[in-house]
């Protein structure tokens with residue numbers, strides 16, 4: 315298993331280009347199932363989860379043609395299977411995103427229930443309830459969701475909680491339904507807006523995307539389109555947390571500052587000075603960061619996917635920070651590992667109290683989930699001495715060439 319060896323204490327200097335957003339690309343890849351025509355996607359990030367999703371789509375019969383390392387064309391003209399098998403779904407929960415498109419276009423789907431995962435139970439009951447509200451007959455057999463429908467019927471669906479992939483699944487189901495669908499309590503993440511923008515280019519009729527009420531007029535068919543995937547706001551935020559923790563000055567290219575508001579507010583509070591361009595951010599950090607309280611919240615609040623990275627920053631800050639995780643029930647797996655590096659953190663339920671220490675000391679630590687691994691890399695970059703981060707296959711799921719990008723910023727980091 316790959317590991318990362320980091321020698322910390324070096325301020326970061328230089329510039330990196332941020333990749334396309336994983337959490338926009340994953341639903342967008344599934345949207346190609348909604349038409350028999352080719353869909354061309356650009357700015358696709360080179361990630362393990364993307365390759366996993368493409369393998370799943372190819373198993374269904376989708377033709378995949380790469381044009382270069384970030385552009386590909388998908389065509390779902392010869393779908394031969396409607397099944398997403400457990401052995402693939404268990405490695406990536408986002409596989410559930412084929413459910414809505416398969417039922418919408420082919421009237422059937424057999425998708426394994428994703429297991430839980432490190433950060434929480436993460437059920438998909440809202441996806442299933444919503445599909446049933448659109449008229450699908452749903453059965454749960456042997457750990458699979460089996461859905462049937464001659465043609466989905468538009469309806470009003472109010473999810474019990476805000477769910478990102480739930481909103482995406484139901485939006486993709488509704489675009490080919492008969493009549494109008496209203497998604498109430500919809501998620502407002504930029505990745506949902508990006509998916510909606512592609513669907514509209516394909517001929518869908520969607521309004522309200524980006525708000526908590528999305529209205530979809532069903533159409534009979536969709537056509538092909540070309541789309542550039544938005545920048546990854548979480549990757550960008552992770553690099554900004556890194557420079558805030560190590561000091562130095564970096565420039566991020568190919569970013570969208572206006573979808574990073576909550577993160578940028580908190581980074582400024584931590585003492586990072588930021589200059590924002592149209593598609594770039596310059597960040598300078600002198601001295602130690604200030605402790606910053608965090609309470610995660612659905613977009614446009616502070617992203618849960620930035621919580622672990624900010625906790626790493628708070629471990630070396632001057633003061634005490636309160637971090638409250640409101641979205642997932644078990645997203646503090648990185649705490650024990652940060653403590654091994656000398657951090658002072660106490661957890662009580664969904665709240666962590668982080669008392670900043672003068673320095674962290676390098677050690678061997680283990681990644682437990684995607685954002686926890688980014689948190690450990692950030693802490694290793696700030697720590698004195700050498701840190702080994704094990705099980706970095708978690709990191710590779712969501713960060714393209716993380717160590718190479720950090721090396722270009724002067725970090726002493728290598729994959730072993």
Ligand code: EPZ
Pocket residue numbers: 336337340408434435436437438439440441442475476477478479480618619641642643684685712
């Ligand atoms: C998406 O996961 C993201 N993944 C996650 O990013 C992100 O952390 C999460 O949204 C929250 O922003 C992708 O977009 C591929 P939810 P998702 O449905 O859609 C509960 C990363 O690091 N819930 O918004 O699975 C659920 O348990 C990943 O890139 C139900 O109870 O999250 C959670 O507590 C990690 N029933 C809350 O809602 C349901 O049917 C929010 O989950 C659906 C969700």
